[in-house]
Amino acid sequence: MSAQPPPPGHPPPPVPAAVQATVRELVDLSPVLTELGRRFTAAGFQAHLVGGSVRDALLAAGAGSPGVPGDLDVTTDARPEQTLELLRGWASSTWNTGIAFGTIGAEVRGLPVEITTFRADRYDRESRNPEVAWGDSLHDDLARRDFTVNAMAVSLGPDRTVTDPFGGLGDLLARRLRTPGSAADSFADDPLRMLRAVRFVAQLDLTPGDDVVAAMTGMHGELARITAERVQHELSRTLLNPDPRAALELFVSTGLADVVLPELSALRMEIDEHHQHKDVYVHSLTVLDRAIALEQAAGGPPDLVLRLAALLHDIGKPATRRHEARGRVSFHHHEVVGAKLVRKRLLALRYPKDVVEAVARLTFLHLRFHGYGRGEWTDSAVRRYVTDAGDLLPRLNKLVRSDCTTRNQRRAAQLAATYDSLEQRIAELSAAEDLARVRPDLDGNRIMELLGVPPGPDVGRAWRFLKELRLERGPLDPEVAEAELLAWWAARDS
Structure with missing residues (x-):
């Protein structure tokens, strides 16, 4: 089902009665929300489930799997001190670390809830920190949110009314990403929203509108205002989605990667006239796709280290490309250069040191397998391969297998069989020796x-x-x- 966004200056179509009924049922599944609504209503205040809570609840209902919304984000016209008073004796605990921004956290019967006073902030557009101001209008509070799909609210009062002033429901149904107002104004207020747009492409399978893409492309330099920690958080959340490829393509095409991860953009090297090397950028995205598929086939959780290594394993190639005789192209020692670049960039993005070292080590080791040839390695070489990989060996196995992106089916089958052979030899040696802990025979x-x-x-x-x-x-x-x-x-x- 598709829906067109409302024309400028016109209200969105009313929320269908069926949707209203579905949302009522979703809210009523949570006794905590029901009780919270009663407490605030009895005290003369509004309370609304808002933002991603509503969005995700509607998506779950549309997928036929309705349930209690995961994150309970509530907005209210009560001021923070009034919210604290209403929670007293009901919530098992409260915290006010976000009180300067109007947010009170609480835990009720094991469920975390965040309750935020209506806001009417202004931004200086030099940082992303707003001049916090309380608001009195739900509409104005929704207008300051990042995207229309996050600018919907459900009253926790008796009527359970859905408020959707900017057509978020239609955008959600059409899988469209828009901002409540001008995209340029929204991103000028908070440039981090551009990275959130990238994430929502992966997380929610949304397609950004032309104005959103244009604003991201024209304003990507504004990301320099955002702290490395916040940038890293959004990048990681994007990568950990089941299929981040389209999001990463948007990340690069709009220029955001030029600011955040320029080494990724640099992989779009001009292909030489003889086509002696593949498109390294496309290859890297394909390796990521394949690594995710192997990860999912193994049944494990999303692996940030493996995904970063798959995406960045070839970032040393632009600096090492050399044109050789007969039109050939070489990238000698790109794994060494790449490991250094990985370490430098991930440290700049404030990744934990263990993540940085693991990704750098996988980058350094990803070519080692190609020396195996048709199985010429001695047992000593196999031991060194396992020892050098250490506890990264399972990830290195997935990375090396993913790095085979040739379209030549015979060549692909040969490489797979060769790696099968190496894994078999590792297994045989491991059965005879403790390869996981190679130590001297004397202490x-x-x-x-x-x-x-x-x-x-x-x-x-x-x-x-x-x-x-x-x-x-x-x-x-x-x-x-x-x-x-x-x-x-x-x-x-x-």
């Missing part, structure tokens, strides 16, 4: 006893020699390891 105490040295650098060097020996030859009997260590020590001193 530090025995090293010191044999060599007659105290704790210090010499013990570390001996430990590393024994680990290399373990990787090269596999597990050794203690007597053999001791003899090798003593021989190495004697040769070292001679």
